[in-house]
Amino acid sequence: MAAPTPVRHAWRALTGLLVLTALLFGINALGVFVFTDAEGNPASSWAPELALDLQGGTQIILEAKTPDGSQPSPEQMEQAASIIRQRVDASGVGEADITTQAGNQIVVQIPGQADEETRNRIEASAQLQLRAVLYTGAPATSYIGDDGNETPYPTPDPTLNATPTPAPTDGSDINWVTDALMAEFLAYDCDDPANDPANEPADQPLITCEADGSAKYILGPVELDGSSISDASNGLNTQNNQWAVNIVFNAEGTEIFGKISQRLYGETSPRNQFAFVLDGKVLSAPSMNAIILDGKPQITGNFDQETSKTLADQLKYGALPLSFEVQSSNSISATLGSQQLQIGLVAGLIGLVLVAIYSLVVYRSLGFVIIASLAVMGVLTYITLCILAWRMGFRLSLAGVAGLIVTIGFTADSFIVYFERIRDELRDGKSITSAVEDGWGRAKRTIYISKSINILAAVVLYILADATVKGFAFTLGLTTLIDIGIFILFTHPVLQLLARTRFFGGGHPLSGLDPEALGAVYRGRAQFRAPVDAGGKSAAQRRASRSRGEAERRQTIAERKLAQQSADTRSTTEGDD
């Protein structure tokens, strides 16, 4: 009897799958056509992003070290990573990918080869410095000349006086600003990657810019460094209801800062300002509005909650100087990368074809269900990888490709388990439609528990392992999830529907569901043999055993063999009654 419920169920599941697929494509389409990244390019694309080993490039793994050898805190690592990101961006390398891993490692991935300058820049330690402001100006590098035209400032003349005379007495002494320094300042371009203020000497004045490039400065020599800041936090100033950043200096810092504040308070602008310099860039250059002797200055200004928090974090976590040591540096030429990808794809294709052939041989037409399921799997995995590349920065590595290829086997197994269970049900003499339902019921349990072991492995590896293993664990977990989804939303519904077709439902020899080939005995008049227990005694044995007592019905293998011998003279199967 054709029960309509499973059919309706099946169509609903397939519709669900279609909606899900459309949804995924829709999400990615949003990324391609609607959203753009910082540079105005589409945020997503129709191809998954490739990792370094497949597209070529350089990977540098840095280990962050604190001066006392303790483990850097996660907040410090975040700051460190953003410092490194600024450095890489400043060196003019596009599309760098900077991540942290394993608590104290920073992974820098850049396309192409890294030149020496970029490397040095990346490896330098991050330091927060406090310098007095000597001079400040707009970030322009040109001026409107007498003729009314815009004229770039000339390259500084090497003959200009570069030695401060008379010798400066303190960090705010205007004598630091020599003619040569002034000329250099005027021509200084904040966006020029050749300028590297992070590595300038500490006992000399420094030309640098505001971190966002909105102003440039001549700063005095370093007077305090980050190690003298013991804490920084943001808070609402209750008097004027403005967001402020509160700094707490340690004992030594308090004393030195007290002297600086005495000197700066009362100076004319801009020399009443002092600058917090992180990694060569000015974070903030507040002016000294009071003499602060308790070591607890407060910076106010145009802050909101977020910007005050950012500055406080930069001061707090940038305070401890982190040094970076190269753990490994690995560059792969683009040729090698694309070659590896090609090999991976060819191998995957051959593997798929072999799996397809084997499925067809073993499962006949049912093999097409496996192939179709794998195809749906391929489409869903592909589009998911595209979306993940956009949303999570996922990059497909060679290990990931290998992971995808080996999961073909894992995936196909859920269909194999299912088909075998259906066949077992058929062997018990059930009709094909009910064998599909009952086989599903049993296969479902097995699949859920065994796949959850896979997912567990993927999650544990993803959380604990190194980046190389992470990529693999990610693809393993992802494909397992998609696999379960397809099992429920595609393979089972398709079989439910196929079981109602004449070809499969009638058990055509090529359908892979031929009850006769599976040992179920057809009795005529559209009736299959009544289900027997899993012991599967043949009809002849059953007839023999029926005549015996209750205990004898529970036969064993040895005993059945015995009975078999005596029954061999008779036909072991019943033909048409």
Place this chain on the structure above:
Amino acid sequence: MRSMNQLGNDLYTGKTSFPFVGRRRLWFIIAAILVIGAALVPVFRPVQFSIEFTGGSQFTVNNVTDPDQTAATTAVQSVVPGATTKVTTIGDDAVRVQTDQMTDVETRAVTAALAEAFSVDEDEVSSSFIGPSWGQDVTRQSLWGLAIFLALTFLILAIYFRTWKMSVAAIIGLVDVLVITIGVYALFGFEISPAAVIGFLTILSYSLYDTTVVFDKVRENTHEDGEKSGRTFGESVNLAVNQTLVRSINTTVVAALPTGAILFIGALWLGAQTLTDISLSIFVGTIVAAYSTLFVAAPLFSLLRENEPEIRARDERVLAAREKALAAV
């Protein structure tokens, strides 16, 4: 020749039955020999660790017209006299040179020297530098992952199957798989690389997965057979394993085909070390995993359970009934 269907049918009814549980003493002896043999492989053939574990510098020169290995050694020696070099030809147009750890300056000098020696552009020379602690970190983290994964798996399986003995059997089966796989891997003379570690971790997951599928059938059968069963516990387990045998064979073939393809292609191209490392470990591992589930985990589970008083009582009852029935015939 019987068809697979016929075999499947006979295995299902019990007409054909492989004595996975019955002859378990033999299987355990074979497993012990395999494990000891695998563990002894490193004695005769020391396990090679890749550069990621030992630390060092590695250069790969692409698009080489004449992959002359001595030219590479000479080029390296010209920069760092007395450096130990290991040169391998990859495919027919690439050369890989592994050396001691070099400084940044030396690395660039060697890159230039190699580019000149093989008359290629410097962009065709890839260089890597790996600190010796990197591989150790990876290994330490992987071992942590392994320990946590096993503990969680033990719990999940014990809860699902409602007996910790299945967890024990599955995990001993897994150890068996890992030892044999690593032994075979070392036998091939492949270096243990991060890719190989990934392969072993996959096998870890696969092996437990495979055992779980078979054990779920064991659960079904031993549960359904219940008190009134005509089979001893061992026979129930054995029937379950036989009934899933066709699935085990099909799955192993299907899992081994793609990895075999990667192994084959990777070996042809030679260059894709990551692919061959990962696929060899997985190829061997899937086959060993299927073997271990059938011949180690399942009989072991039966062995562990058979001494429980309830099961022993049931088995005795079954055997007594069988005696009686046999006498009645």
